[in-house]
Amino acid sequence: MSEHILAAETKPWVKGTDRPFVRIKGITKMFGDLAAVKDVSLDIYRGELFCLLGGSGCGKSTLLRMLAGFETPTGGAIEIDGQDMTGVPANMRPTNMMFQSYALFPHMSVEKNVAYGLRREGVPKGEAMQRTADMLGLVKLDGFARRKPHQLSGGQQQRVALARALVKQPKLLLLDEPLGALDKKLREETQFELIRIQEELGVTFIVVTHDQEEAMTLSTRIGVMDAGRIVQVGEPREIYETPNSRFVADFIGSVNIFDGEVDVAAPDLMRVNTSEGPVMCEPVAGLTARQKLHIAVRPERIRLSRTPLEAANTMQGVVTEVAYMGNLSVYRVQLPNGQCLKVTAANGLHEDNPITWDETVHIGWSAAACRVLVK
Amino acid sequence: MRLGRRFVIAVPTLWLLLFFMVPFLVVLKISLAEPRIAIPPYSPLWEWVNGSLKFNINLENYSYMWEDSLYLNAYLSSIKIAAIATLLTLLAGYPMAYYIARSPEPRRSILLLLVVLPFWTSFLLRVYAWIGILKTNGILNAVLLWAGIIDEPLVIMQTDVAVYIGIVYTYLPFLILPLYANLVKLDDTLLEASRDLGASRMSSFFRITLPLSMPGIIAGSMLVFIPVLGEYVIPALLGGPDTLMIGKVLWNEYFSNRDWPVASAVAIVMLVIMMIPIMILRRAQARGAEI
Known part of the structure; x- marks a missing residue:
């Protein structure tokens, strides 16, 4: 019995008294006549690793891009850490994103890629280099600082992208199919690596994925999306054991x-x-x-x-x-x-x-x- | 199969041999001869004198170019004009190439068509048209006077300004096309990543777009710089007596002075000078391929 109470206390979405860290309030995104995201509302708490799960074209990436500030919602509002994000451009948001293609700058070394965000923020060179070195250590890439991205393997590039997104200590890290380009074995290893890093830094993660196994392994909670809507939100076990619709039951497992x-x-x-x-x-x-x-x-x-x-x-x-x-x-x-x-x-x-x-x-x-x- | 492949290579090789290598050797030969008042107006490179072969190699044409400051000045002036014109073309062309590369598909094709559209009319005709626009009682002055912007007509014709206008206008497509080809390949997510990491639009442009478009900038600039170095028609038609360019000097040596050997020497030296930017271009392309 006491175990149950403890478990509920570490789960703010069960307790329901904490202020949500990210509040998505009735977000809609239209591309012409097509609604990519339809009236999505979602509360995500500090320290969560939240997965947006759905097939291609379900609107999960669009939702992530709206959080990052690359797309402007047609309706609704996003609040991060109590701040309304409406009208805040991407470069002013307390978020960082890890891109599916990694989007590493090909003309810069690994070190310069990672330090890029710090330098734009005005962090002095010495401190930026120190923090970059620390971050490269965290993702186990010491010794690769001087390499160019094209001299790295896919897995190494993925870790550079992660280090670059984390080095600015964002409040919220957005990951678009972070493991999509890796082969199966590497993907499984990296999943646990991602959880380790997330727990070590205590950053809130929102991950977009189409891979239900990945979502089950990684997340504290999963939001299943279909045709622009969130169809069910819950812990992996909840989603698997008690799906609320034929679609979710069929999609998960x-x-x-x-x-x-x-x-x-x-x-x-x-x-x-x-x-x-x-x-x-x-x-x-x-x-x-x-x-x-x-x-x-x-x-x-x-x-x-x-x-x-x-x-x-x-x-x-x-x-x-x-x-x-x-x-x-x-x-x-x-x-x-x-x-x-x-x-x-x-x-x-x-x-x-x-x-x-x-x-x-x-x-x-x-x-x-x-x-x-x-x- | 192998025969077919050889044939494919043989055609351009033969073409270059016939229409570049042979004429080049002829020019080289003439540059080593002495001028004569005859037809042809230069001494032969070798002669049979009393049953023995006698070579006449004359390097005076080259040393003469050192002695008369006209040639050195013409080279330097050509390089200066070509460099400034290339820079101006780049400043005008980069925003255009960037805009075209960022445009959605149907508009992009139309814009590219517009860039190459001037090639459909004669180059000479277009330069003559500029005379009509730029001359003292031309269209430009008429409009500016009518609008009350100026009180007396601007003197643009027969100055370096007219030459720059002509060069920028003529060579713009040569710069836009390779630059466009580079910029259109630029991955949008790189700019998004830059913005996401806190860079402003301006900063993203100078730190991401500009360095990544360097191979395109160099390729386009060389395609302007190299031909402009030897340009004759534009300075001859739009420039004044003060516009000193090696192309004009070359023309004068051939046709006014009929000094073919000196003219050939001028041409050979120009070719050597042009090798430098071509080597820069090649190196830049090799580096571009690496990225």
């Missing part, structure tokens, strides 16, 4: 979705009719009979067996595909009425006789595993 309508809404168990027969869910308040809805079931919540299972929902199907992923296997199970389910199961040690293609299997999941989605 993989999911099986049944379309159906409410049959009987009993107080303890709700029955939903789907094309694959009735599915039992935990009851949701405010639903009426015949209401159309979606049921989302995560693949890892479904059990797979050769023998009949004891569960609130059981079905039988034929395995059409098996993908061995090392730590787990992904099965595709075809149900009698045609729907295909994705089921994942952890791989045990020395499994003698694993379930394979064309086998008829029993599958089952609990009522609690069903997430009922109205939208």
